Amino acid sequence: MNKTTLWTLLLxxxxxxxxxxxxFAKQAAAPTTETPVSEELPPAGVGVPSEDSVSLVSYTDSGFSPQTVTVSVGDTVRFTNTSSTGMWVGVDEHPTHTEYDGTSTKEHCVDGSAIGGTFDACRPYTSGESYEFTFTRAGTFEYHNHVGSSKTGTVIVR
Incomplete structure (x- = not known):
């Protein structure tokens, strides 16, 4: 072999x-691993309430229907506004909404949302909207439409 061929081969x-x-250094620096995605749904009662534990109350121009519902601790009541006015579900006493957990509207309503698990929608819901509350304690809880407090109802929790 001559020198030129040797240098070319070496190069x-x-x-x-x-x-x-x-x-290979570039591939090692950025390894690609696939993380499996679990598509399992949470068990019933965790996260979203099952439809079996949801009681329905409609708010019409005449008021709440049915006016009294009986549920178990852990059940959810869904209040749906089908009226032509606003619906703000709030536990008695009007206007402070203290009957469920002892806190007032000023304490538990922050930016239109209830904090601390109290029975108060904390804002008016328009026609077609629904407010849900899951009852975590037994008792008889009278409530009203904060926008029109003469419209009332009762939830009995056993």
Whole structure:
């Protein structure tokens, strides 16, 4: 072999080594691993209440219907506004809404949302909207529409 061919062969081998190193170093720096995604749903009673434990109350222009519902601790009541006015479900006493947990509207309503698990919608719901509350304690809880307090109802929790 002459010197020119030897140098050319050495240069090709060197380029191949450097190219291979760069290719494998780049792949090692950014490993691709797939994380399996679980598509399991939470068990009933966790997160979203099952439809079996949801009682329905409609709010019409005449008031709440039915006016009295009886549920178990852990059950949810869904109040749906089908009226032409606003519906703000709030536990008695009007206007402070203290009967369920002892806190007032000023304490438990923050930016239109109830904090601390109290029975208060904390804002008016328009026609077609629904407010849900899951009862965590037994008792008889009278409530009203805060927007029109003459419209009342009762939830009995056993």
């Amino acid at each position: 090709v081998v060197l380029v191949a080594i450097i190219g291979g190193y760069m290719l």
